[in-house]
Amino acid sequence: MWVQKIPEFHSGHILKREMMAELSAYLYRLGPLLYQNCADGIVSGCMLTTTEDSIVVNPGIIRYEGDFYLIREPQLALYAPTNTTRVLNLVFHDQVQTDSFVTREIELAFTEGASSEKRYMELCRFKLQPGARLRYTYTSFADRETEYDTLNIIHAPFCGMGRPTLSPEITAHFAREALDVGAEGTDAMFCMMLLASKEPVQAEALEAYIHSKLGKGYACHSNLGMYQGLISCLKQFKGGQDTAAPKRKAWSIMVD
Structure with a gap:
């Protein structure tokens, strides 16, 4: 048996050390318990x-x-x-x-x-x-x-179960673009799940989806691998047309 104490703070009450200890225990132990099996x-x-x-x-x-x-x-x-x-x-x-x-x-x-x-x-x-x-x-x-002049957050580790994962900003962007180009059926359901998630989507789920589209031989061992896998999935939805990002700005010079 255990007892949970919730401190009550009222005007005129004496602030006791035990009350602050209970508050501290709740505030600073809850997060580690909720995310105890997650990566940094x-x-x-x-x-x-x-x-x-x-x-x-x-x-x-x-x-x-x-x-x-x-x-x-x-x-x-x-x-x-x-x-x-x-x-x-x-x-x-x-x-x-x-x-x-x-x-x-x-x-x-x-x-x-x-x-x-x-x-x-x-x-x-x-x-x-x-x-x-x-x-x-x-x-x-x-x-x-894109290689130049662009903020790249692909490699930033987001807290995921067992291993880091991609930013929810990135997975939501993939979902919106996939739906725009005609993702249907289970693909559309997966995209809606990505959009509905309030937390970073687990790397295992992204890996399973990518493998279902590209085969189990596709390497998803890093954030970059998962991102590039999602790029390849978008390429399938777009009918095979190239979706690769430009590596360098293109400059045009006209000479009279």
Whole structure:
């Protein structure tokens, strides 16, 4: 048998240590219990937008080493054109424990290419040309992988059961485009499930769907693999026409 105590806070009551302990236990243990079999990653929010010179990381919740961290206010990371692949990461520093708090500092940091360090969690990557502005909107699902001047969030790990998964923004984009080009039957049902999901869709479900369309030999072991699998599924819906993203901007020069 166990007893659950819910503290009651009323005007004039004495605030007891036991009341705060019960409140703390509920607030800080509920999340880890709900997501105890999940991989580290973004749980909710953390949408990325851009300004003329900054990437904006909007409020959200992150899971790291089983603990949950809240981004309460938009965080800015200044960017500049380098014509190389730059990755924006969340960097988790070691915990510091005192009598009153357990503290962990978290910061935004750029790396040239992806980092192999566990404490680095990728949010996005891009390759920006001089004179260009970094964009976060897309003309199509395939456009998300455009090499230049485009914010790429494909590799960002979202909290999924057992392993990271794709952003719900990406899976919803796939669903809308698939329905627009004529997905029917079980394909349409899968797309509606993607649109209805309030949380990141499990990688296992995405993998099973991709394998049902492309065969079990298709590799879905990473976010990029799942994204490219969904690209191939869209290609089937579009009757085999090429859906590959452009790797480079095309420039036209007229000479008189």
